[in-house]
Amino acid sequence: MSDTSPKFRRETAEQRKDDLIQATLSLIAEHGVRGATVRAISKRADVTQGLIRHYFSTKEDLIAAAYEHHMGCMTELTSASTDFASLSPIERLSAFVAASLSPPVVDPSSVVVWASFLNKVREDERMQKMHEQTYYEFRDRLEGLIKATLEEADILVSTKDLRRMAIASNAVIDGLWLEGGALPTAFEPNELPEIGLESVGAIIGLKLKITAGSS
Amino acid sequence: MSDTSPKFRRETAEQRKDDLIQATLSLIAEHGVRGATVRAISKRADVTQGLIRHYFSTKEDLIAAAYEHHMGCMTELTSASTDFASLSPIERLSAFVAASLSPPVVDPSSVVVWASFLNKVREDERMQKMHEQTYYEFRDRLEGLIKATLEEADILVSTKDLRRMAIASNAVIDGLWLEGGALPTAFEPNELPEIGLESVGAIIGLKLKITAGSS
């Protein structure tokens, strides 16, 4: 009998890379970076370990790609919340804060993955750059939203104060996000976004409302 | 010739354990958890690797002990800032916030060590307990300081609001601490404690002043 069933399928490079990245992220989420070995990754992605090296010249390359992907997802999830033309500046800011402090952004796996990468940031220069970029991107976005909100309310602030408001707001969000992911049982549902809106409101001197829009 | 110089010295159990813990922490700070291998640890502590197993039944035991030590140091450093009988409540709170956002609490190594451990928290139950305890200890301390400050200013708040103020203040501090450690170049000197005091002040509705006391 001739071999009827193919022993494997050839996939596009894009597809395979994505499979490997997903496998890597899920393993890191479950068992930390330690669990993301080439063998475990290839097994979860249903390929042999040799394939990893075919698409990523080294394991660190795969890790870096996974980091970039993860961060990209997080940024996208939060940014999407403000993409409604109908929203006023204050509603935009509120939606942004609320989205950053609700699932799926707030999630134990996300925090673990993020913390795992933080260690590598020191050794790997690429990751250092990515880390900085992600941070500044988020903070600049926040600063823009705060600026628009204050302008609409006819409140004047110096550049320095605006910068500090953004740093502080970023910090509250980061802190709450972190604690919500690391200690899921420590907070009641909706408590995180509520506290986040109150705090950012207090920092910029306005009352932020919860927008019922986001699912 | 008889052997005049001893080949090694016997130390107390306490001393040796501490040496091993310090070696572990410094290695994690430099190269992440990956760098903290039994061989690297024993080499840095100037002993042979067999000694680790003599004092810690397993490597995870040593890691857990190092975690406990690190967290204890951080808690101690911040708590010490309020230990002056002469301080008023608002000065106590201010000193606490400022100390949490200044060196040596804010430090790249501290953050890396902390993040490294965060991964292990999920797997190891002991570490999970320690993590929760450290968090609640810090937050409760903060809540107590906020309560005393508000009482002195004759401001009444509900239990719920007090709790939320503590959570939010904790989050700003954590966020700023994290960013200060992870991105040391992103902030000017003294910017972190200043922003921290402003933010916590905004959250609890009072102006916090920088106490010139702590060096």
Next chain:
DNA sequence: TCCGTTTTTATACAAGTGTATAATTTCGAA
């Protein structure tokens, strides 16, 4: 001075790690 406890070293081992290389298999183009 000598001895016994226990600290410390020395060495070995099995399992797991990332990487390299060659042999297969697939699948579209000729």
Next chain:
DNA sequence: TTCGAAATTATACACTTGTATAAAAACGGA
């Protein structure tokens, strides 16, 4: 239908890992 380039597998290798065990050395009490 054939053929060749590229994807995928298969296998091997050198190295590091944590752990186990026995031998050696130190040092206080007799």
